[in-house]
Amino acid sequence: xxxxxxxxxxxxxxxxxxxxxxxxxxxxxxxxxxxxxxxxxxxxxxxxxxxxxxxxxxxxxxxxxxxxxxxxxxxxxxxxxxxxxxxxxxxxxxxxxxxxxxxxxxxxxxxxxxxxxxxxxxxxxxxxxxxxxxxxxxxxxxxxxxxxxxxxxxx
Amino acid sequence: xxxxxxxxxxxxxxxxxxxxxxxxxxxxxxxxxxxxxxxxxxxxxxxxxxxxxxxxxxxxxxxxxxxxxxxxxxxxxxxxxxxxxxxxxxxxxxxxxxxxxxxxxxxxxxxxxxxxxxxxxxxxxxxxxxxxxxxxxxxxxxxxxxxxxxxxxxxxxxxxxxxxxxxxxxxxxxxxxxxxxxxxxxxxxxxxxxxxxxxxxxxxxxxxxxxxxxxxxxxxxxxxxxxxxxxxxxxxxxxxxxxxxxxxxxxxxxxxxxxxxxxxxxxxxxxxxxxxxxxxxxxxxxxxxxxxxxxxxxxxxxxxxxxxxxxxxxxxxxxxxxxxxxxxxxxxxxxxxxxxxxxxxxxxxxxxxxxxxxxxxxxxxxxxxxxxxxxxxxxxxxxxxxxxxxxxxxxxxxxxxxxxxxxxxxxxxxxxxxxxxxxxxxxxxxxxxxxxxxxxxxxxxxxxxxxxxxxxxxxxxxxxxxxxxxxxxxxxxxxxxxxxxxxxxxxxxxxxxxxxxxxxxxxxxxxxxxxxxxxxxxxxxxxxxxxxxxxxxxxxxxxxxxxxxxxxxxxxxxxxxxxxxxxxxxxxxxxxxxxxxxxxxxxxxxxxxxxxxxxxxxxxxxxxxxxxxxxxxxxxxxxxxxxxxxxxxxxxxxxxxxxxxxxxxxxxxxxxxxxxxxxxxxx
Amino acid sequence: xxxxxxxxxxxxxxxxxxxxxxxxxxxxxxxxxxxxxxxxxxxxxxxxxxxxxxxxxxxxxxxxxxxxxxxxxxxxxxxxxxxxxxxxxxxxxxxxxxxxxxxxxxxxxxxxxxxxxxxxxxxxxxxxxxxxxxxxxxxxxxxxxxxxxxxxxxxxxxxxxxxxxxxxxxxxxxx
Numbered sequence: 003x004x005x006x007x008x009x010x011x012x013x014x015x016x017x018x019x020x021x022x023x024x025x026x027x028x029x030x031x032x033x034x035x036x037x038x039x040x041x042x043x044x045x046x047x048x049x050x051x052x053x054x055x056x057x058x059x060x061x062x063x064x065x066x067x068x069x070x071x072x073x074x075x076x077x078x079x080x081x082x083x084x085x086x087x088x089x090x091x092x093x094x095x096x097x098x099x100x101x102x103x104x105x106x107x108x109x110x111x112x113x114x115x116x117x118x119x120x121x122x123x124x125x126x127x128x129x130x131x132x133x134x135x136x137x138x139x140x141x142x143x144x145x146x147x148x149x150x151x152x153x154x155x156x157x
Numbered sequence: 158x159x160x161x162x163x164x165x166x167x168x169x170x171x172x173x174x175x176x177x178x179x180x181x182x183x184x185x186x187x188x189x190x191x192x193x194x195x196x197x198x199x200x201x202x203x204x205x206x207x208x209x210x211x212x213x214x215x216x217x218x219x220x221x222x223x224x225x226x227x228x229x230x231x232x233x234x235x236x237x238x239x240x241x242x243x244x245x246x247x248x249x250x251x252x253x254x255x256x257x258x259x260x261x262x263x264x265x266x267x268x269x270x271x272x273x274x275x276x277x278x279x280x281x282x283x284x285x286x287x288x289x290x291x292x293x294x295x296x297x298x299x300x301x302x303x304x305x306x307x308x309x310x311x312x313x314x315x316x317x318x319x320x321x322x323x324x325x326x327x328x329x330x331x332x333x334x335x336x337x338x339x340x341x342x343x344x345x346x347x348x349x350x351x352x353x354x355x356x357x358x359x360x361x362x363x364x365x366x367x368x369x370x371x372x373x374x375x376x377x378x379x380x381x382x383x384x385x386x387x388x389x390x391x392x393x394x395x396x397x398x399x400x401x402x403x404x405x406x407x408x409x410x411x412x413x414x415x416x417x418x419x420x421x422x423x424x425x426x427x428x429x430x431x432x433x434x435x436x437x438x439x440x441x442x443x444x445x446x447x448x449x450x451x452x453x454x455x456x457x458x459x460x461x462x463x464x465x466x467x468x469x470x471x472x473x474x475x476x477x478x479x480x481x482x483x484x485x486x487x488x489x490x491x492x493x494x495x496x497x498x499x500x501x502x503x504x505x506x507x508x509x510x511x512x513x514x515x516x517x518x519x520x521x522x523x524x525x526x527x528x529x530x531x532x533x534x535x536x537x538x539x540x541x542x543x544x545x546x547x548x549x550x551x552x553x554x555x556x557x558x559x560x561x562x563x564x565x566x567x568x569x570x571x572x573x574x575x576x577x578x579x580x581x582x583x584x585x586x587x588x589x590x591x592x593x594x595x596x597x598x599x600x601x602x603x604x605x606x607x608x609x610x611x612x613x614x615x616x617x618x619x620x621x622x623x624x625x626x627x628x629x630x631x632x633x634x635x636x637x638x639x640x641x642x643x644x645x646x647x648x649x650x651x652x653x654x655x656x657x658x659x660x661x662x663x664x665x666x667x668x669x670x671x672x673x674x675x676x677x678x679x680x681x682x683x684x685x686x687x688x689x690x691x692x693x694x695x696x697x698x699x700x701x702x703x704x705x706x707x708x709x710x711x712x713x714x715x716x717x718x719x720x721x722x723x724x725x726x727x728x729x730x731x732x733x734x735x736x737x738x739x740x741x742x743x744x745x746x747x748x749x750x751x752x753x754x755x756x757x758x759x760x761x762x763x764x765x766x767x768x769x770x771x772x773x774x775x776x777x778x779x780x781x782x783x784x785x786x787x788x789x790x791x792x793x794x795x796x797x798x799x800x801x802x803x804x805x806x807x808x809x810x811x812x813x814x815x816x817x818x819x820x821x822x823x824x
Numbered sequence: 825x826x827x828x829x830x831x832x833x834x835x836x837x838x839x840x841x842x843x844x845x846x847x848x849x850x851x852x853x854x855x856x857x858x859x860x861x862x863x864x865x866x867x868x869x870x871x872x873x874x875x876x877x878x879x880x881x882x883x884x885x886x887x888x889x890x891x892x893x894x895x896x897x898x899x900x901x902x903x904x905x906x907x908x909x910x911x912x913x914x915x916x917x918x919x920x921x922x923x924x925x926x927x928x929x930x931x932x933x934x935x936x937x938x939x940x941x942x943x944x945x946x947x948x949x950x951x952x953x954x955x956x957x958x959x960x961x962x963x964x965x966x967x968x969x970x971x972x973x974x975x976x977x978x979x980x981x982x983x984x985x986x987x988x989x990x991x992x993x994x995x996x997x998x999x
Contacts, residue, residue: 026680044550050961055548057397063961091958092960093958095546098548098549099548099551099554105543106533109533117522120518120519120522124515128505128506131510132505133503453845470849477842480842480845485835485838535851539848539851
């Protein structure tokens with residue numbers, strides 16, 4: 003439902019309706035360029051819509067951006083040049099894949115840190131618990147355990 | 158039609174429900190603290206009454222919708238006299254006020270269910286559980302009444318007709334997706350209440366987990382289905398063929414799912430081994446907190462947009478305060494009363510315990526990663542560090558490898574025994590499966606598409622690595638002196654639940670892998686008579702026409718589809734609709750679903766020379782995504798039916814043990 | 825004791841998150857600074873709305889502090905904004921319009937109907953200048969200083985109070 007709400011917002015925002023085509027028929031010289039086009043349009047965020055990549059937005063600005071991506075690919079520009087071109091005009095906001103820089107260190111670093119921490123926790127916990135064994139059960143627990151086992155058997 | 162009393166009755170019923178929730182929240186808790194059975198006894202009748210009055214309130218709102226009472230603002234804004242009755246009934250939750258009311262109704266429903274089905278629970282435990290659920294209910298009912306009253310009237314200027322339900326929502330998806338999702342979100346309130354009750358009462362043992370587990374599983378199953386339905390709906394409704402966008406709103410539903418999945422597994426450890434007790438309680442609190450936070454994120458518009466349909470800042474603040482009180486107090490209680498480590502349960506590296514520990518750690522890392530990516534733009538913005546976006550590339554880059562690692566351990570899980578498995582046994586049970594997974598995975602892309610593809614191989618390998626060892630285990634476990642059938646019948650439902658749950662994950666992984674790597678999209682210009690070939694299917698446009706629907710105008714295309722040289726063909730008719738009331742254009746996709754591939758045709762724009770831009774997509778294995786989710790959910794429900802949950806679980810409770818015994822004998 | 829402190833961690837984490845969520849309540853996700861802030865006004869070569877023969881470029885904006893307003897006939901908010909722009913023009917602010925993704929007839933009609941506060945209007949039917957400016961909707965307003973550097977950016981509707989509270993002070997600041 004939320005997705006729908008999101009798309010709807012895009013449609014409700016005020017925009018010219020000058021014959022924009024959401025489905026563009028584009029010719030590519032080779033499949034590699036076509037794939038690059040798909041990847042680029044999937045990682046660029048439509049600046050007008052709430053949360054959509056330009057490749058699935060009906061918004062006219064998304065269409066303009068797709069057009070620019072296409073033309074620049076035809077010109078032989080690199081992916082980085084194309085992304086820089088967009089950032090220069092619309093800001094970092096349009097990158098769905100945030101660049102690694104000072105302010106995004108935590109974003110990329112925390113998951114990596116957590117994986118290391120998690121590994122450490124697992125190692126420490128298993129090492130600590132490997133030493134403990136069933137022999138350490140208290141008398142009361144042992145009695146409970148026996149009772150349980152007996153009950154399971156009788157059922 | 159204007160009705161005289163219905164909305165007012167609904168409003169009163171809502172107020173009475175709030176008062177009852179208040180009593181349910183206060184008396185049993187106070188009773189449990191002071192050991193007064195009479196006070197504790199308030200829990201059941203209040204839960205029943207609250208549910209009853211909320212049902213009345215909800216029925217009143219639905220009646221206002223069905224009767225087209227446009228004097229009710231909520232109806233006037235979201236319905237229309239032309240709307241079919243089933244959309245009128247589901248339009249109730251297609252807006253903020255109604256959906257919060259549904260949320261509250263479902264909460265009361267769960268609360269009622271707990272009061273009905275937990276008769277074996279010790280009296281003080283039940284009182285505490287019901288009390289906590291009552292308090293949560295108080296918060297939400299106050300939210301409805303104070304900020305989001307759905308019964309507000311537009312008097313005396315009653316509109317002639319309603320503004321209509323948004324066309325995008327006029328779909329079967331609206332009928333099924335939100336209720337399922339809410340059942341899941343709200344369902345986690347039960348295990349949350351159990352956790353708080355355990356902290357308050359200081360009782361956290363195997364019996365406690367046996368009470369909590371079924372509720373958790375069912376809520377988790379609902380959430381699984383809810384998420385899958387949302388993905389499926391977006392897939393066919395939005396016209397792009399995407400099925401997961403890593404949208405904040407989707408992430409808000411994924412977060413409790415991930416935490417809930419961790420919880421299901423840690424509950425298993427706590428039940429079977431008595432370990433990870435504090436951890437399980439923390440996960441129970443976290444899971445429901447994430448559900449609440451999802452509600453906050455969606456309802457406040459913080460992460461979505463100021464233009465979202467619930468963007469009233471006072472509402473956002475109210476939910477945030479509610480969230481702060483609920484989660485803050487629970488975590489404080491946790492810090493103060495979490496069970497002490499009285500004894501440690503020993504296990505070795507090669508044990509189910511260790512594997513489940515790894516499972517939990519990985520799921521928590523995934524949860525934190527998704528949460529971090531979802532709120533990070535907000536964090537930077539709040540610190541005035543600029544606006545950035547975090548989208549699919551980020552989430553995929555982190556989520557996919559974590560999933561792969563999780564699945565590597567998951568394959569071993571069912572094979573390992575608790576405490577310790579000799580390395581030799583583990584190897585004996587898994588080497589063949591591992592080898593087979595590698596071999597099949599390596600050649601699968603070659604057989605399917607005729608070329609190597611590392612990503613696809615990896616996906617197939619991990620899916621098989623989950624399934625094959627499990628299949629071998631099933632084979633081994635079903636050996637029986639009275640034959641295979643008897644052996645299979647002897648297996649517990651909990652075991653089958655696990656098998657299906659894991660099988661579901663594997664099926665979903667196959668779906669994700671294949672559709673992500675092999676989906677084909679062709680954007681073509683087509684006029685009548687034009688043909689285009691996509692993966693062996695020939696699409697021919699045979700007709701272009703105009704059609705008038707009940708509340709829209711449509712351009713339709715007839716596309717004849719033929720596979721190869723086959724004689725048989727079928728027709729697909731995509732539409733481009735213009736909804737008149739809102740002047741809103743909409744793409745109506747033509748779908749040809751299949752277990753191994755979907756054909757997906759969407760109409761783009763009129764190119765004004767008699768031809769149209771058409772998007773034709775070939776989506777292999779896309780159904781497996783949702784099929785896997787259904788299997789998972791079914792597994793979760795099946796596990797609940799295990800006989801150990803149906804059995805009275807109170808034997809260890811001295812107060813009720815006597816009462817429970819005879820019943821045990823009769824069942 | 826150490827363990828109790830460890831158990832407080834989830835609470836601390838939640839409180840931090842809650843604080844951010846609270847701050848988030850007052851953030852408007854649509855208010856984004858232009859990426860062109862403190863950069864030169866992009867180069868362009870377009871005709872004017874008034875005269876299809878007259879070609880203008882970025883030198884049009886040099887020498888005087890100018891408010892560049894991106895508008896279009898199709899944009900309802902632009903209509904509501906016109907009184908504020910006329911007010912600014914009355915106060916001696918130089919305004920240049922960019923008629924964005926529009927047709928010449930409709931653009932002219934718009935000015936006839938709602939008044940024309942602009943010294944001149946750059947006609948941008950394809951939205952090429954708009955794209956260079958990073959415009960993704962109308963109206964948008966840029967303040968360009970004497971050297972042709974973009975100094976201030978306003979997205980969306982200019983309310984009457986914005987004129988007094990932000991726009992005029994900014995104009996004064998760069999004069």
